[in-house]
Amino acid sequence: MDILIVGAGFSGAVIARELAEAGHRPTVIDGRDHVAGNCHTARDPGTGVMVHVYGPHIFHTDDAEVWDYVNAHTPFRPYRHSVRTTVRNRVYSLPLNLLTINQFFGQTLRPDEARAYVEARADTSISEPANFEEQALRFVGPEMYEAFFKGYTEKQWGVDPRELPASILKRLPLRFSYDDNYFAHRFQGIPGAGYTALIESILDHPAIDVHVSTLFQPEMTDRYGHVFWSGPLDGFFGYAHGRLGYRTLDFERFEGTGDWQGCAVMNYGDRDVPWTRITEHRHFAPWESPEGSVLYREFSRACGPDDIPYYPIRLVEEKALLAEYADRAARTEGVTFVGRLGTYRYLDMDVTIRDALDTARAFLDRAPGAAMPAFVTPPL
Numbered sequence: 001m002d003i004l005i006v007g008a009g010f011s012g013a014v015i016a017r018e019l020a021e022a023g024h025r026p027t028v029i030d031g032r033d034h035v036a037g038n039c040h041t042a043r044d045p046g047t048g049v050m051v052h053v054y055g056p057h058i059f060h061t062d063d064a065e066v067w068d069y070v071n072a073h074t075p076f077r078p079y080r081h082s083v084r085t086t087v088r089n090r091v092y093s094l095p096l097n098l099l100t101i102n103q104f105f106g107q108t109l110r111p112d113e114a115r116a117y118v119e120a121r122a123d124t125s126i127s128e129p130a131n132f133e134e135q136a137l138r139f140v141g142p143e144m145y146e147a148f149f150k151g152y153t154e155k156q157w158g159v160d161p162r163e164l165p166a167s168i169l170k171r172l173p174l175r176f177s178y179d180d181n182y183f184a185h186r187f188q189g190i191p192g193a194g195y196t197a198l199i200e201s202i203l204d205h206p207a208i209d210v211h212v213s214t215l216f217q218p219e220m221t222d223r224y225g226h227v228f229w230s231g232p233l234d235g236f237f238g239y240a241h242g243r244l245g246y247r248t249l250d251f252e253r254f255e256g257t258g259d260w261q262g263c264a265v266m267n268y269g270d271r272d273v274p275w276t277r278i279t280e281h282r283h284f285a286p287w288e289s290p291e292g293s294v295l296y297r298e299f300s301r302a303c304g305p306d307d308i309p310y311y312p313i314r315l316v317e318e319k320a321l322l323a324e325y326a327d328r329a330a331r332t333e334g335v336t337f338v339g340r341l342g343t344y345r346y347l348d349m350d351v352t353i354r355d356a357l358d359t360a361r362a363f364l365d366r367a368p369g370a371a372m373p374a375f376v377t378p379p380l
């Protein structure tokens with residue numbers, strides 16, 4: 001069957017590879033002039049630093065099949081993610097851990113003492129946190145909420161934390177140990193040759209035809225038996241019901257010499273510092289030692305029609321609109337919506353690959369003549 005895959009990020013590349021291995025001849029198109037989607041990495045010509053062009057990407061997973069899959073294409077190098085935050089002119093360790101608690105409160109607490117200390121500050125009158133702020137107050141109390149969560153969250157999401165669901169904070173760990181490894185997964189690393197080399201390797205199969213700088217045109221669907229769409233869900237329907245809300249990012253690039261900030265990511269929690277964080281790209285390849293350094297100051301704002309959509313907002317209003325698009329997609333034959341944009345979800349890379357493998361297998365294993373669903377993983 002002639003198959004069109006829109007988007008050459010992890011979603012499109014993995015689906016293309018699985019279908020090609022099974023004997024299909026998929027065509028992959030991407031509107032950008034490179035493959036790898038938002039995970040694209042490129043060596044900076046001036047400094048030689050490998051830059052994560054659309055923001056820092058650290059691979060971490062508990063999924064052994066996905067870990068083996070990516071390593072079979074490009075060996076990963078060990079990497080341990082290190083994040084700090086600057087708040088009120090002081091630097092603290094993240095994610096919140098025993099060192100953060102001791103630094104912040106000027107204490108020398110052991111784990112059990114720290115647990116009791118934080119619990120004494122937590123607002124225990126909140127039994128069912130209704131929003132992000134209440135969840136934070138229940139978890140860590142007002143002092144740490146104000147310092148570490150309030151300003152950062154306002155900048156990142158552009159809304160009052162009381163308008164955000166409590167579930168966002170449920171994902172942020174509070175550790176009563178000195179473990180400051182940002183991720184708690186079994187496997188963690190960064191592809192030695194960069195993510196673009198990894199995705200080029202996935203796409204490198206004689207049956208896969210890749211065209212970059214090629215935007216999807218609606219009439220293309222007539223030429224293909226099936227389309228896998230990893231572009232924006234609302235974009236496929238010409239934004240007919242309105243636009244799903246996203247946050248976009250602006251990166252202000254600057255250079256330094258040597259190790260400029262001493263860690264990969266420095267957050268800025270204060271509301272009056274306009275950027276959310278500074279990332280220093282040389283730290284994402286600790287096995288290299290360039291002389292220069294490339295850094296991004298990162299600013300978050302509402303996504304306009306010409307901006308790159310980064311983070312889906314998924315508040316009540318967006319979910320209602322998402323339900324309309326999901327319903328329309330379910331009534332559209334011959335198209336399967338995949339990936340972070342196609343299903344309007346925040347997806348880490350490992351989950352994206354897992355979903356793409358499951359989608360390709362659902363396509364290949366379906367009964368003869370059976371229709372392929374619009375979503376293998378429902379967006380709601």
Ligand SMILES: Cc1cc2nc3c(=O)[nH]c(=O)nc-3n(C[C@H](O)[C@H](O)[C@H](O)COP(=O)(O)OP(=O)(O)OC[C@H]3O[C@@H](n4cnc5c(N)ncnc54)[C@H](O)[C@@H]3O)c2cc1C
Binds near residue numbers: 008012032341
């Ligand atoms: C700032 C940021 C940091 C992140 N950091 C991490 C991290 O540290 N670890 C982690 O695991 N995950 C991270 N992620 C998530 C990661 O970026 C995603 O998992 C991954 O990009 C999803 O791949 P995808 O193929 O679904 O989407 P994308 O990578 O966005 O690929 C979709 C592709 O479709 C193309 N496209 C869209 N519309 C059209 C069209 N009309 N015609 C042709 N082409 C089109 C786009 O150009 C794009 O290349 C991060 C995400 C963000 C936003």
